[in-house]
Amino acid sequence: MRGSGRLAAGRLAAGWLAAALTLGACQSAQPTATPPIMPGTAAAPREVNLIAKDYSFVPDVMDLIPGEVILLHVINGGLEIHEAIIGDMAVQDAWEVAEAATVGAPPGPTPAVSVPPDVAGLRVVVRSGERVDVTWTVPDTSAPLIVGCHIPGHWAKGMQIPVRWVAGTDGPSAPPA
Ligand SMILES: [Cu+2]
Numbered sequence: 064m065r066g067s068g069r070l071a072a073g074r075l076a077a078g079w080l081a082a083a084l085t086l087g088a089c090q091s092a093q094p095t096a097t098p099p100i101m102p103g104t105a106a107a108p109r110e111v112n113l114i115a116k117d118y119s120f121v122p123d124v125m126d127l128i129p130g131e132v133i134l135l136h137v138i139n140g141g142l143e144i145h146e147a148i149i150g151d152m153a154v155q156d157a158w159e160v161a162e163a164a165t166v167g168a169p170p171g172p173t174p175a176v177s178v179p180p181d182v183a184g185l186r187v188v189v190r191s192g193e194r195v196d197v198t199w200t201v202p203d204t205s206a207p208l209i210v211g212c213h214i215p216g217h218w219a220k221g222m223q224i225p226v227r228w229v230a231g232t233d234g235p236s237a238p239p240a
Contacts, residue, residue, distance in 0.1 A: 099229075099230075099231065099232040100126065100128065100229065100231055100232065101231055101232055102128040102130070102131035102132075102231035103128075103131045103132045103133050103134070104131070104132055105132050105200075108132045108133050108134040108198050109128075109131060109132070109133050109134070110133070110134045110136065111125070111126075111127075111133045111134070111135050111136065112136050112138065113125065113135065113136065113137050113138070113147055113210070114138045114139075114140050115137060115138070115139045115140065115141060115145035115146075115147065115189060115212065115222070116140050116141045116145075117141035117142055117143050117145075118141070118143075118212075118217050118220035118221055118222050119221055119222060120147075120210060120212075120222060120223075120224045121140075122224075123224050124224055124225055124226075124227045125149075125210050125224060125225070125226050125227065126226075126227050126229045127201045127208075127226050127227070127228060127229070128201065128228070128229055128230070128231040129201060129202065129203045129204055129205060129228060130200070130201060130202075130203035131200075131201050131231065132198065132199070132200050132201070133198070133199055133201060134196060134197075134198050135147075135187065135196065135197045135198075135199055136194055136195075136196050137187045137189045137194065137195050137196075137197070138189070138193075138194045139189040139190060139191050139192060139193050139194070140192075141191060142191050143191060143214065143217075144188065144189070144190050144191060144214055145188075145189055145212050145214060145217065145222070146186060146187060146188040146189065146212050146213065146214060147185075147186075147187045147189070147210050147211075147212065148184050148185065148186045148187075148210070148211050148212070148213060149184050149185040149199075149208060149209070149210050149226070150182070150183070150184025150185065150208060150209070151184075151206060151207060151208055151209070152207070152209065153182050154178075154182045154183065154184035154209075155184075155209055155211045155213070155218070155223070156182075157178040157179070157182035157183075158178055158184075158186070158211070158213040159211075159213045159218055161176050161177065161178050161213075162176055162213045162214065162215055163215055164176070165215060166215045185197070185199055205228050207225070207226070208225075208226035209223055209224070209225055209226065210223065210224045210225075210226065211223040211224075
């Protein structure tokens with residue numbers, strides 16, 4: 064009996080391992096489409112989680128609805144300071160250049176780092192282990208936007224993900240078609 068019990072336990076463990084491997088395979092595949100989401104409003108912002116690690120973002124794409132209001136939670140699960148800058152390529156370039164000037168200064172961005180308002184985008188700086196919450200009105204556009212980190216060297220290490228524009232549902236109050 065004891066022998067067969069061990070065998071059963073072994074099979075169970077193998078099953079869990081296979082399931083874990085399958086999950087791992089799914090996570091490394093292309094980003095999957097999310098189910099329809101309701102756009103956030105000023106009264107009820109939609110919550111969006113973004114995790115910064117050393118040196119990547121999770122998830123690897125940010126789904127946003129043009130014009131909605133979100134409550135963005137940026138969580139730093141890494142050991143280094145990170146930031147999330149949301150904007151187009153001009154915004155990303157501006158911050159990359161501005162923050163490169165901080166190389167050699169004490170760790171982290173200094174208050175002196177800034178860019179012209181028209182290329183500022185949204186910037187959320189988060190220290191290791193911290194979470195910063197920001198309410199933000201998403202631009203009403205379909206132009207390409209990127210989420211990037213420009214702490215010196217981080218962009219080049221892969222801290223950049225695209226915004227994927229999605230169509231929100233009209234919600235339960237939608238008029239009948
Ligand atoms: Cu970073």
